[in-house]
Amino acid sequence: MADYPDRKVRDAQMRATINQKLVETGEKERLKELLRTKLIECGWRDQLKAYCKEVVRQKGLEHITVDDLVAEITPKGRALVPDSVKKELLQRIRTFLAQQSNI
Incomplete structure (x- = not known):
């Protein structure tokens, strides 16, 4: 367990590196737009809007x-995101990472 703090630091550094690559390549904005579109298509936005009003x-x-x-x-907003949308986004991120040889 001695390397636990080191692992947390390495994980944080890796997340920062991945985020930087996503931003630099414009992939982060493309993923955000994909997510926005998918959430509108599946009715998530309307559901959350109705919940806000309530x-x-x-x-x-x-x-x-x-x-x-x-x-x-x-919490409700996160719970309402369909698994299919989460899976598609995760797959896109994995594909992006697989294409990056310097991460």
């Missing part, structure tokens, strides 16, 4: 802040 109705507009609303809807 939360605001229940709590009252004058009693809820944007931060409160975000905290309330984030």
Whole structure:
């Protein structure tokens, strides 16, 4: 277990390197656009919008802040993302990483 902190540091460095490559190549923006499109197509956006309206109705507009609303809807928003969308995004990231020889 002695190398646990070192592993955490290496993992963080690897995530930073991968993120940098995604940004540099423009792949991060392409993935974000793909995700946005898929979430609209599957009705996720409409479901979350309806849920937001319900939360605001229940709590009252004058009693809820944007931060409160975000905290309330984030877990549900994540849970509503279809597995097929998650899998497609993950596969795209894996493909991208496989094409990068210097990571």
